[in-house]
Amino acid sequence: MKKCPKCQAAYFDEIIEFCLEDGTKLSVVSNPPTTKTEPVNTNQKNVETMFFDSSAGIPNTIEVKDSVGAAVQKNAGETKLDSLKQNAVEKGYRALEIGTVVFALAHNWWQWLYVDRQNYGSITNFLISADFLIWFFLLLAGTAAGLLTLKFSQRKALAYAGLVILAINFLLLLVPRK
Numbered sequence: 001m002k003k004c005p006k007c008q009a010a011y012f013d014e015i016i017e018f019c020l021e022d023g024t025k026l027s028v029v030s031n032p033p034t035t036k037t038e039p040v041n042t043n044q045k046n047v048e049t050m051f052f053d054s055s056a057g058i059p060n061t062i063e064v065k066d067s068v069g070a071a072v073q074k075n076a077g078e079t080k081l082d083s084l085k086q087n088a089v090e091k092g093y094r095a096l097e098i099g100t101v102v103f104a105l106a107h108n109w110w111q112w113l114y115v116d117r118q119n120y121g122s123i124t125n126f127l128i129s130a131d132f133l134i135w136f137f138l139l140l141a142g143t144a145a146g147l148l149t150l151k152f153s154q155r156k157a158l159a160y161a162g163l164v165i166l167a168i169n170f171l172l173l174l175v176p177r178k
Contacts, residue, residue: 002026093153100149100162103142108169110135115173135173142166 002011004019005027011020018025115135120126142162149159 001029003029093149094155096145097149097153097155097158100142100145100159101165103138103145104162104165104169107135107138107142107166110138111169111173139166139170 002014002016003009003026004011004021004024006024007019007021009019009021010029011026016026110131114131118129118131120129126132143166146159146163146166150156153159
């Protein structure tokens with residue numbers, strides 16, 4: 001057993017030469033103390049070293065405790081490629097969020113410019129017109145982008161804004177005109 005002459009910390013590992021608390025060279029003690037010695041610094045985190053048998057292979061996941069104590073699972077083989085994939089997915093969600101608003105504004109513009117300003121004569125002529133079909137495509141695309149954003153993205157504000165714009169446009173189409 002070794003003991004620190006400065007802080008009196010006891011070490012049972014014969015490999016350690018210096019005190020882990022203050023860096024003082026340890027002195028060898030022949031008889032171990034009869035009382036149990038507690039570590040001096042209790043704020044220190046415990047670190048456990050694990051050795052893997054090379055024939056057994058490395059496990060796919062490792063459970064690690066974070067500073068709060070919650071269990072976090074990390075992939076042992078996580079590479080830069082995985083982080084690039086995650087970044088690409090996040091950028092795709094961001095494009096989907098912005099796409100919702102873009103479709104809603106394009107739908108609004110199309111309705112104002114073409115659908116509201118035309119006289120079609122009958123409902124059948126209106127429903128088969130190219131103006132209505134483009135209006136309907138923009139409505140479906142904006143709604144689909146908004147719903148996908150609400151389901152998969154963490155930031156939902158743009159999706160709500162785009163869906164509200166689309167709903168208002170749809171209601172304005174139903175309002176009779178002079």
